Amino acid sequence: MTTYRAVMLTRKGGPEVLQVVDLPLEAPGPGELRVRVSAAGVGATDVTMLNGNYPFAPKIPFVPGYEAAGVVDAIGAGVSGFALGQRVAALTVYGGFAEFLTRGAEHFLPVPEGVEDRDAAAVILNFATAWQMIHRVAKVRGGQTALVTGASGGVGIAALQLLRLAGLKAYGAASASKHELVRSLGAIPIDYREGRLDTLARRAEPGGVDFVFDAVGGANIGACIRSLRRRGMVVGFGFMGAPGVFAKISMFANLFVGARLRGRRGDFYGISALYRKDPRPFREDMPKIFELLRNKKIDPVIKYTFPLLEARKAIELLISGSATGKIVLIKGVDG
Numbered sequence: 001m002t003t004y005r006a007v008m009l010t011r012k013g014g015p016e017v018l019q020v021v022d023l024p025l026e027a028p029g030p031g032e033l034r035v036r037v038s039a040a041g042v043g044a045t046d047v048t049m050l051n052g053n054y055p056f057a058p059k060i061p062f063v064p065g066y067e068a069a070g071v072v073d074a075i076g077a078g079v080s081g082f083a084l085g086q087r088v089a090a091l092t093v094y095g096g097f098a099e100f101l102t103r104g105a106e107h108f109l110p111v112p113e114g115v116e117d118r119d120a121a122a123v124i125l126n127f128a129t130a131w132q133m134i135h136r137v138a139k140v141r142g143g144q145t146a147l148v149t150g151a152s153g154g155v156g157i158a159a160l161q162l163l164r165l166a167g168l169k170a171y172g173a174a175s176a177s178k179h180e181l182v183r184s185l186g187a188i189p190i191d192y193r194e195g196r197l198d199t200l201a202r203r204a205e206p207g208g209v210d211f212v213f214d215a216v217g218g219a220n221i222g223a224c225i226r227s228l229r230r231r232g233m234v235v236g237f238g239f240m241g242a243p244g245v246f247a248k249i250s251m252f253a254n255l256f257v258g259a260r261l262r263g264r265r266g267d268f269y270g271i272s273a274l275y276r277k278d279p280r281p282f283r284e285d286m287p288k289i290f291e292l293l294r295n296k297k298i299d300p301v302i303k304y305t306f307p308l309l310e311a312r313k314a315i316e317l318l319i320s321g322s323a324t325g326k327i328v329l330i331k332g333v334d335g
Contacts, residue, residue, distance in 0.1 A: 001025055002024065002025055003022045003023060003024055003025055004022070004023055004025045004098065004099040004100045005020055005021070005022055005023075005098070005099050005309055006020070006021060006023050006063045006097060006098030006099065006100075006309075007019070007020055007021075007063060007064065007065070007097035007098065007309055007311040007312070008020075008021045008061050008062070008063055009049060009050065009060055009061060009062055009063070009064050010060070010061050011052075011060060011061070012050065012051055012052040012060065013050060014050060014319075015050070015312045015313075015315045015316045015319065016312070017050065018064075018097075018311055018312040018315065020309050023063075023098070025100060026102070027074060027076070028074050028075065028076035028079075028102050029076050029077075029102075030076050030077040030078050031076055031077075031078050031079060031104055031105055031106075032076040032079070032102055032103060032104055032105060033072055033074070033075060033076065033079060033082060033088070033102070033103065033104075033105045033108055034072075034073045034074040034075075034076075034100060034101070034102045035068075035070040035071065035072055035073060035088060035090075035100065035101045035102075035103075035108070036070050036071045036073040036099065036100055037068050037069075037070040037096065037098055037099060037100060037101050037308065037331065038069060038070045038071060038117040038118075038308075038330065038331045038332075039068065039069045039070070039117040039118040039120070039121035039122075039308075039328055039329065039330050039331070040065045040067065040068040040069075040096040040097055040121055040308065040311075040328070040329045041066065041067040041068070041096075041121045041122050041124060041125060041126075041326065041327070041328055041329075042306075042311065042314045042315060042318060042326075042327040042328065042329060043066060043067075043125055043126070043154055043318075043326075043327075044153070044154070044238065044318070045066050045125070045272075046064050046065065046066055046311075046315060046318075047315060047318060047319060049064050049094070050315075055272075056093050056094075056272040056273075056276065057093065057094045058094065062094055062095075063094060063095050063096075063097055063098050064094055064095075064096070064097050064311070065092055065094060065095055065096020065097035065098065065101075065311070066091070066092060066093055066094070066096060066124075066125055067089070067090070067091060067092060067096060067121050067122075067124035067125045068089065068090060068092050068095075068096035068101055068121055068124075069087065069088070069089040069090075069111055069117040069118075069120040069121040069124075070087070070088065070089075070101065070117065071085055071086065071087055071088070072084055072085060072086045072087075072088055072108075073100065075105075076105070079105045081105075082105060082108070086110065087110070087111040087117060087120075088108040088109060088110055088111060089108070089109055089111050089117075089120045089121060089124060089286075090103060090107045090108045090109065090124075091107065091124055091125070091128070091271070091275055091282060092107070093272055093275075096121075097308075097309070097311045097329065099308065099309075099331070106279070107279075109283065109286050109287070109290075111290065112287075112290050112291070112294055113294075114294040115290055115293050115294050117330075118302065118305070118328050118330050119293055119300055119302070120290065120293070121328060122300035122302055122326045122328050123158070123289055123290075123293055123298070123300050124286070125154070125155075125271065126154040126155050126157065126158040126300070126326070127158040127162070127289045127298065127300070128271060128282060128285055128286060128289065129155050129158070129237060129269065129271045130155050130158035130159040130161075130162050130213075131158075131162055131285050131288070131289060132269065132271065132274070132281060132282075132285060133159070133213055133235050133237060133269045134159065134162050134163060134166060134213075135166075135285075136281060136285075137235050137267055137269050138211050138213075138233055138235055140163070140166050140168055140210075140211060141166075141167075142166060142167025142168065143167060143168070143169075144168050144169075144210040144211065145168060145169045145170070145171070145205055145209040145210050145211070146163050146168050146169070146170045146171070146209055146210060146211040146212070146213065147170075147171045147172075147173065147190070147201055147209045147211070147212045147213070147224075147227055148160055148163070148170060148171070148172050148173065148187070148212075148213045148215075149173045149192070149197070149212070149213070149214045149215050149216050149220065149224070150173070150174075150214075150215030150216060150238070151172030151173055151174040151178070151182050151187065151189070152172070152174040152175075152178035152181055152182065152324055153215060153238075154326055155215060155237060155238065156172065156174075156213075156215060157181070157185060157300075157301050157325070157326075158298070158300075159213050160172055160182065160185040160186060160187040161185050161186070161298050161299070162298070163186075163187070164185065164186035164187070165292070165297060165298075168210075168211075169188075170186065170187040170188070171187060171188045171189075171190050171201065171204060171205075171209070172185070172187040172188070172189055172190065173189075173190045173191075173192045173197060173200075174189060174190075174191070174192070175191065175192070175193060176189075176191050176193070178324060179191070181301075181324060181325075188204065190204065196223055197220065197223040197224065197227060198223045198224075198226035198227045201227035202226075202227065205229075207229050208227060208228045208229030208230070208232055209227055209228060209229065209232060210228075210229060210232050210233070211228075211232060211233050211234070211235065212224040212225075212227055212228060212232070212233075212234040212235070213234075213235050213237065214234055214235070214236050214237070215236075215237060215238040217236055217238075217251050218251055221234070221236070221251055221254045221255050221258070221266075222254060222258070225254070225258060225259050225262055225264050225266070226262075228259075228264045230263045230264070231263060231264065231265065232264050232265070233259075233264065233265040233266070233267065234255065234259060234264065234265070234266050234267075235266075235267050235268070235269055236255055236266070236267070236268045236269070237268070237269045237270070252268065254266075255267075255268060256268075300326045301324075301325040301326055302325060302326045302327075302328050303323065303324060303325030303326065303327070304317060304323060304325070304326075304327045304328070305327075305328050305329070305330050306327070306328075306329050306330070307329065307330070307331075307332075308329045308330060308331040308332075309329075310329065311329055314327050314329060
């Protein structure tokens with residue numbers, strides 16, 4: 001084999017700019033692994049990359065795909081600790097929507113027996129994000145309370161499960177149609193369409209919650225701060241609600257400064273920035289997440305699977321807003 005197929009982001013635009021292309025199959029360089037991809041997760045970050053402004057992706061054209069699992073196909077010089085045929089997974093950030101992925105060996109982690117490749121790929125972004133927000137940023141304790149916005153999204157689903165395992169009483173803000181899902185994850189649903197978030201949160205917890213994990217950002221930050229008890233903490237992630245530069249400046253000022261002025265704390269978590277700065281926390285946390293997955297204590301809630309190279313259809317579904325649960329591309333499936 002001299003070539004392989006991949007889904008290339010060819011220009012800025014919508015899902016239509018994703019095209020299947022043939023690329024040369026090259027041997028891994030020193031310190032690298034070449035992996036035959038068997039599964040790749042699809043998430044909101046892959047959608048963000050379509051506009052060409054995602055700071056941790058290369059310049060267009062490139063192959064997207066933030067998280068992937070597969071089998072070691074070739075090993076570069078100087079690499080130890082891996083074997084041909086070994087199952088591995090990685091926080092790829094880009095490159096996962098392809099039949100093969102070549103990257104430095106330090107980015108790959110073994111997938112343990114008892115964990116399927118599709119499940120391994122599905123937990124990398126969402127569960128690592130939720131785990132690190134909960135345990136490394138917020139440092140939660142059993143018996144505390146937490147509110148998760150965007151509770152039916154990928155990170156929200158992960159956060160509710162991990163908060164339950166940590167012994168917290170959790171509330172999930174979601175539309176009424178998603179309340180059954182929120183309850184199934186051990187949380188109490190709040191319908192954000194019924195009124196102001198802080199009013200609804202304090203109706204359930206009059207003294208305020210200990211933590212808010214907020215995916216929305218924008219004007220929602222103020223409501224999150226007002227939902228907190230004194231010295232409580234809001235942790236922002238993702239942030240879908242502030243598209244403009246000035247809106248973002250105002251939002252982060254409110255998160256960091258506004259929260260403090262109100263006697264609360266604010267922080268922002270971004271998995272890619274932390275991983276680039278120091279990959280050790282990710283390498284320490286993923287084995288714990290895989291172990292929870294192996295013991296069936298967490299569920300990535302995979303609702304849709306597509307063939308590996310049908311990323312365009314998967315992202316169209318994600319953009320439509322009709323999908324609940326995780327979308328995964330899998331080699332060898334028919335959809």
